[in-house]
Amino acid sequence: GESVGLHLPTLSVQEGDNSIINCAYSNSASDYFIWYKQESGKGPQFIIDIRSNMDKRQGQRVTVLLNKTVKHLSLQIAATQPGDSAVYFCAENGGGAAVNKLTFGGGTRVLVKP
Amino acid sequence: NAGVTQTPKFRVLKTGQSMTLLCAQDMNHEYMYWYRQDPGMGLRLIHYSVGEGTTAKGEVPDGYNVSRLKKQNFLLGLESAAPSQTSVYFCASSYGWGNTEAFFGQGTRLTVV
Numbered sequence: 302g303e304s305v306g307l308h309l310p311t312l313s314v315q316e317g318d319n320s321i322i323n324c325a326y327s328n329s330a331s332d333y334f335i336w337y338k339q340e341s342g343k344g345p346q347f348i349i350d351i352r353s354n355m356d357k358r359q360g361q362r363v364t365v366l367l368n369k370t371v372k373h374l375s376l377q378i379a380a381t382q383p384g385d386s387a388v389y390f391c392a393e394n395g396g397g398a399a400v401n402k403l404t405f406g407g408g409t410r411v412l413v414k415p
Numbered sequence: 416n417a418g419v420t421q422t423p424k425f426r427v428l429k430t431g432q433s434m435t436l437l438c439a440q441d442m443n444h445e446y447m448y449w450y451r452q453d454p455g456m457g458l459r460l461i462h463y464s465v466g467e468g469t470t471a472k473g474e475v476p477d478g479y480n481v482s483r484l485k486k487q488n489f490l491l492g493l494e495s496a497a498p499s500q501t502s503v504y505f506c507a508s509s510y511g512w513g514n515t516e517a518f519f520g521q522g523t524r525l526t527v528v
Contacts, residue, residue, distance in 0.1 A: 333515045344419075344505050344519030345458065390457055394515060402473060403448070403517060405457035 311410045314385075320378040322409045324391035327372060331393040334367060335403070336376045340387045348376070348389075378411075386413045417441055421506050421520035428496040428527045436491040436523050438506030446509045447489035448473075448517065449481060451502040458505060464489055496527045 314320045326334065332353050337345035349360045351367050351374075358365050364377040374391050388408045395402045419440045428434055438447065445466050450458035450473075460473030464483040478500060480492045489508075493500060503524050507517040 335515045342521075344507070344521055345517075346519070347516040350515040392457075402460055402463065403458075403515070404460070404474070405450075407455075407457045 310407070311412065313412045313414060314381045315414050316383060317380055320376075320381045320385065320411055322376045322378075322389050322391075322411065324374040324376075324406055325372060326374060326391070326393055326406075328393060328395065328404070329369070329372070331395060333394045334365070334374050335392045335394075336363075336365060336374075337390045337392060337405070338385075338387045339390065339408070345390060381411075381413050383413050383415065386411055419506055419508055419518050419520040421504075421523050423523060424521065425524050426526070428493075428525065430496060430498060430527060432496050433492070433494050434496065434525075435493075436504055436506075436525075438489045438491070438508075438520060439487055440489075440506075440508040440518070441487065442508060442510075442518065443486070444508035444518070445486075445511050446517075447483065448507040448509075449479070449489065449491045450505045450507065451475065451500075452505060452522075453502050461491065461504075496525075498527045501525060501527045 335350040336348040339345040351358045351365045362379045366375045388410050390405045390408045392403045392405045422437045448463040449461040452458045459475045462481040464470045467486040470481045482490045503522045505522050506520045509517040
């Protein structure tokens with residue numbers, strides 16, 4: 302079936318540096334790709350999404366890049382802070398009749414070192 | 416505004432027992448979802464609902480049933496719990512068609528022994 306996956310399970314980053322989290326996807330029919338952040342003991346929290354007809358979108362300290370040619374999604378966090386330590390998931394909606402179904406990847410843990 | 420509230424937060428069941436997890440949202444969202452999250456893994460969709468009175472199967476629906484009798488509530492039932500259903504269960508809701516910003520509850524940690 303269709304799947305969303307990640308290249309790196311754990312990312313250690315020095316406070317103040319930029320973080321880049323990568324994700325591969327396989328469903329070319331998805332309308333949206335989304336990044337969620339999950340802190341320990343909490344539910345996932347929406348960070349940013351990008352529509353499939355875009356290749357870049359910026360938010361507050363975050364940028365999502367979409368490369369449809371190689372089916373790759375990335376999340377860039379600028380000036381990483383201790384509060385950014387969490388597990389980050391990429392997700393996609395199924396598109397078409399499955400537009401309301403979010404499929405999540407396996408997650409990348411980001412550890413911010415002081 | 417409480418957002419998405421799940422009850423209970425923790426539960427231990429014996430194999431074969433049944434239980435219902437309750438999810439309530441106060442944001443007037445049309446869509447609601449139940450996910451399970453196993454250690455070191457992403458979330459997998461169990462069932463979802465696109466409106467009051469409707470339900471649909473997700474990726475891993477076997478062993479679970481759901482009901483959406485009221486717009487604000489989405490119930491997840493386990494008729495005969497199995498150890499393989501030990502997991503953390505998350506409920507989520509979103510505003511409407513194609514909306515990608517789902518709001519999640521705090522989760523229910525279920526252990527089946």
